[in-house]
Amino acid sequence: MTESKISIDPITRLEGHGKIEIFLDDDGKPEDAVLQVPELRGFEKFSQGRKAEEMPRITERICGVCPEAHHFASTKALDGAFSATPPQTALDLRELLYNSYIFADHLLHLFYLGGPDFLVEDGKKAERNIVGVINSLGEETGKKVINARRLGHEAIEIIGGHQIHPVTGVPGGLSQGITSDEKEQLISIGESVVDFARETLDLFREKVINTEKFGSLLDNPEYSLNTYYMGLVDSQENVSFYDGDLKIVDPGGEEFLKTSTSKAMELLEERVEPWTYVKFPYLKEVGWKDFRAGENSGVFRVGPLARLNVAEKMKTGLAQEEYERYVNHFDGTPVHQTYAYHWARLIEMVQAAERINELASKEGITGNNLRSPVKEPGEGVGVIEAARGTLIHGYSLDGEGLVESSNMIVPTTSNSAALSMSIKRAALDSLEDGMSDEQVLNQVEMGFRPYDPCLACATHSVDGGLDIGLNVYNSEGELIKEIER
Amino acid sequence: MEFEPKLIGFLCKWCSSAGADLAGVSRKSYPPNLVPITVNCSGRIDVSQIVKAFKDGADGVLVSGCHPGDCHYTSGNYKTWRRVALLKHVLDDFGLDPDRVRLEWISATEGEKFAQTVEDFTAEIKELGPGPFRDVKK
Amino acid sequence: MSKNKKKIGAYWASSCGGCDVALLGLHERILELLDFAEIAFWPAATDFKYDDLKGYGNNELDVTFFNGGIRTTENAEIAELLREKSKLLVAYGSCAHQGGIPGLANMSGKNELFDTVYKEIPTTNNPDGIIPQESIKKDGLTLNLPGLQERVRSLDRVVDVDYTVPGCPPPPELTEDFLELLINGELPEKGSVIAGSKTVCEECSREWNKESIDAFHRPQEVDIDPDKCLLDQGIICMGPVTRSGCDSSCPEVNMPCKGCFGPPSKVEDQGMEMLNSLASVLQVGEEGQALEQEKELLSNLPDPIGTFYTFSLSNSIFGGKVSEGGEND
Numbered sequence A: 001m002t003e004s005k006i007s008i009d010p011i012t013r014l015e016g017h018g019k020i021e022i023f024l025d026d027d028g029k030p031e032d033a034v035l036q037v038p039e040l041r042g043f044e045k046f047s048q049g050r051k052a053e054e055m056p057r058i059t060e061r062i063c064g065v066c067p068e069a070h071h072f073a074s075t076k077a078l079d080g081a082f083s084a085t086p087p088q089t090a091l092d093l094r095e096l097l098y099n100s101y102i103f104a105d106h107l108l109h110l111f112y113l114g115g116p117d118f119l120v121e122d123g124k125k126a127e128r129n130i131v132g133v134i135n136s137l138g139e140e141t142g143k144k145v146i147n148a149r150r151l152g153h154e155a156i157e158i159i160g161g162h163q164i165h166p167v168t169g170v171p172g173g174l175s176q177g178i179t180s181d182e183k184e185q186l187i188s189i190g191e192s193v194v195d196f197a198r199e200t201l202d203l204f205r206e207k208v209i210n211t212e213k214f215g216s217l218l219d220n221p222e223y224s225l226n227t228y229y230m231g232l233v234d235s236q237e238n239v240s241f242y243d244g245d246l247k248i249v250d251p252g253g254e255e256f257l258k259t260s261t262s263k264a265m266e267l268l269e270e271r272v273e274p275w276t277y278v279k280f281p282y283l284k285e286v287g288w289k290d291f292r293a294g295e296n297s298g299v300f301r302v303g304p305l306a307r308l309n310v311a312e313k314m315k316t317g318l319a320q321e322e323y324e325r326y327v328n329h330f331d332g333t334p335v336h337q338t339y340a341y342h343w344a345r346l347i348e349m350v351q352a353a354e355r356i357n358e359l360a361s362k363e364g365i366t367g368n369n370l371r372s373p374v375k376e377p378g379e380g381v382g383v384i385e386a387a388r389g390t391l392i393h394g395y396s397l398d399g400e401g402l403v404e405s406s407n408m409i410v411p412t413t414s415n416s417a418a419l420s421m422s423i424k425r426a427a428l429d430s431l432e433d434g435m436s437d438e439q440v441l442n443q444v445e446m447g448f449r450p451y452d453p454c455l456a457c458a459t460h461s462v463d464g465g466l467d468i469g470l471n472v473y474n475s476e477g478e479l480i481k482e483i484e485r
Numbered sequence B: 001m002e003f004e005p006k007l008i009g010f011l012c013k014w015c016s017s018a019g020a021d022l023a024g025v026s027r028k029s030y031p032p033n034l035v036p037i038t039v040n041c042s043g044r045i046d047v048s049q050i051v052k053a054f055k056d057g058a059d060g061v062l063v064s065g066c067h068p069g070d071c072h073y074t075s076g077n078y079k080t081w082r083r084v085a086l087l088k089h090v091l092d093d094f095g096l097d098p099d100r101v102r103l104e105w106i107s108a109t110e111g112e113k114f115a116q117t118v119e120d121f122t123a124e125i126k127e128l129g130p131g132p133f134r135d136v137k138k
Numbered sequence C: 001m002s003k004n005k006k007k008i009g010a011y012w013a014s015s016c017g018g019c020d021v022a023l024l025g026l027h028e029r030i031l032e033l034l035d036f037a038e039i040a041f042w043p044a045a046t047d048f049k050y051d052d053l054k055g056y057g058n059n060e061l062d063v064t065f066f067n068g069g070i071r072t073t074e075n076a077e078i079a080e081l082l083r084e085k086s087k088l089l090v091a092y093g094s095c096a097h098q099g100g101i102p103g104l105a106n107m108s109g110k111n112e113l114f115d116t117v118y119k120e121i122p123t124t125n126n127p128d129g130i131i132p133q134e135s136i137k138k139d140g141l142t143l144n145l146p147g148l149q150e151r152v153r154s155l156d157r158v159v160d161v162d163y164t165v166p167g168c169p170p171p172p173e174l175t176e177d178f179l180e181l182l183i184n185g186e187l188p189e190k191g192s193v194i195a196g197s198k199t200v201c202e203e204c205s206r207e208w209n210k211e212s213i214d215a216f217h218r219p220q221e222v223d224i225d226p227d228k229c230l231l232d233q234g235i236i237c238m239g240p241v242t243r244s245g246c247d248s249s250c251p252e253v254n255m256p257c258k259g260c261f262g263p264p265s266k267v268e269d270q271g272m273e274m275l276n277s278l279a280s281v282l283q284v285g286e287e288g289q290a291l292e293q294e295k296e297l298l299s300n301l302p303d304p305i306g307t308f309y310t311f312s313l314s315n316s317i318f319g320g321k322v323s324e325g326g327e328n329d
């Protein structure tokens, strides 16, 4: 990348929360494309000086789409910082809430956000939302989808106190447990979501996975990036969302390292670019080699695709069956195809549903030993698998239990280098093919949807459909085309 | 030009306000910087009024009530005490020097003490310089 | 059919997106909503362009739900544009209502924010000290980012607001209440906050004796009695100075209220009101002795701003950090 000259020339104008700039060369051929993220809220700064126990409720306001992930990454960091291992009941309840979140969030993506690209036949823009999905799948299915999502949120509320922004995570445990009535409710939720998961598998096999449209995207080598992958695995090398060891595989699929999560911060560095508010994390040991994939570049990916690449199997039966079909389709892991994120997400949604069911009926779940005593405050790192990938919170506390410094590395940020590359690929291809504006935008959007980017985490946006704007410049630097949605 | 502090004084009607009157009647000389506001009891002072006084450009705020045990409403002044202590704690955190708020007990007979308090407080605030919102017109 | 439909807009400024998710949280109700209203602008859930918005006439949108605080120049511009295009502008959620948690950033200036995020955080590898710029030349071309304003502001500090639906995020029932009032033409007077009219304490099922407190405790330090008022147990709970409407949902799960609904009517500054309130329950002792107790009490009350202004710093009287001898708003 060339040297940056900085000119202070504040320009204010209307634009969205994410913007892509494309540069053409002398021949009018696309030369470069960058994704800009135009917002910053600065949680690391204003966490300083706060009481440690407030962090789970402060940091979840980073993102209203995955507050549960921030809430518990934060709570886990506090467990560490106060050397307080929660009692088993608290751990089970946290995991139960957590799987409900993964279930509901993956469902949201599959049916409301990314899925409509495939579920709505020749998706017209205006139809590519939940309403369009209901129109095309029928009202009965639509109601089931809405109901299943509601059930996920109900489970979250039972354990977390709120549907959005739960509050019960405290250092060393949970502030409150569940009653036997609530247990019954959770068991019935568990049964319903497993049924829903089974039906969803059939539906997606028929409407998406086995279709030519999706198949051709899935297998197109253009949409493949051979990066490193990072994610949690449990002691049996299963995909695990709430807890586990942190594992990284290289682009060849070999284990690059596996470590306790307390070391997470030491593995990464983040690069700053002057043209976007988002930072670009990379593997420290490999180093930053520009926006590039491959063995020698520290760029890595997180999220469903990554988790299925680092683990050896799924934790539950139905999910494992589908996982085997997935692995067969690709002749084994690692899978580098970016569109495989969608399929991996489906498999994970099934595992989450099955875990809700298992945990709800687990013995001792109504126990009231919910908190372990805290010890002297110190440093703590909390790692959890958010729906979109590995989320890391690291705090250092002073003797009074106030936050001295904090660092949060969020999945969309971790994916931001790869995301930029995927977007660039899609933008350059579609422009070269001389597509219409609308098609170019669709293409670009489809390029980033697999990641389900949550710019609320990095910054903003609920649907992974950031308010996208696309500017095209000629080699003279003149703006020749402005596409907005 | 020398900085002339703008001070607001919240004085309870039963003791301190009377004390201030006495200081006036007996022609005790004290600086003219303080704008007195009479309240029923120091316990009625809402801390946000004090904060607003600063926001409106005050450089210092004096809160004055009856001596402990003498409050017309029994314990209003104890409550004031707590409020001011808490307020100073918060002001410090906001970045405003807590010494800009002063709490005094002045009875109806203490004209002298009132004059002295205003003189001392004025001098102290002169030392501290203009308050943070001094020249902002709101 | 669509002629009589209300046109609804929704927008998020500097927010976490939770308020948008809360709107989706209406579940089936969202379908009913579509019977009487059409969504004319909602970037999070539908595909509308800013150009569409600019093309609308003044007041063409019947009601716009605005969530998120005003952090960037872009947030401010869109707030103004939406004000112009909307008959009713609703501050939706704590961020728009009172700045919300991101408003805590007002305890530092924007440069301090930049320094922490881009330079001081240990994982950041930034030897050249690069900070994102509002305008920068890259390969000879200019790239622009919206600028950060010095402070986060609540929506009403930027434009005129008609109604507020509070909460972080607002519970679905409140949103439904608002929509029902709207459909039936029964909205209360302009400026109203659509929630309860009492305090959280008045809805809380805990036994509240207004006991005097001789020490503050932090939740992890003590065993919390699930039936007794938290404040009575020395745990700071913002219930007494927070508007009702959430069914005291935090104290119900053994956690103190943090004040996300903002203060009840007539209270301007939630944090200051809490000081007034606390002063009444602190133990009052003899003069000399009290002073000592007072010091001890306060030493156990760290981070008062983070404690009393978790959600409302931005529209408190001071609005954020003040600096002696410096420039203040």
Ligand code: SF4
Pocket (backbone or CB within 6 Å): A061, A064, C014, C015, C016, C017, C018, C019, C020, C067, C068, C092, C093, C094, C095, C096, C100, C101, C167, C168, C169, C170
């Ligand atoms: S009010 Fe709460 S839920 Fe809504 S945007 Fe702000 S932080 Fe998110």
Ligand code: SF4
Pocket (backbone or CB within 6 Å): C200, C201, C202, C204, C205, C206, C207, C208, C228, C229, C230, C231, C232, C237, C238, C239, C240, C248, C251, C256, C257
């Ligand atoms: S202070 Fe908190 S716990 Fe006590 S009654 Fe009020 S809301 Fe309930």
Ligand code: SF4
Pocket (backbone or CB within 6 Å): C167, C168, C200, C242, C243, C246, C247, C248, C249, C250, C251, C256, C257, C258, C259, C260, C261, C262
């Ligand atoms: S109890 Fe307080 S913090 Fe919790 S939801 Fe209600 S108003 Fe908000």
Ligand code: FES
Pocket (backbone or CB within 6 Å): B012, B013, B014, B015, B016, B040, B041, B042, B043, B064, B065, B066, B071, B072, B073, B074, B076, B077
């Ligand atoms: S009447 Fe003077 S302080 Fe209460």
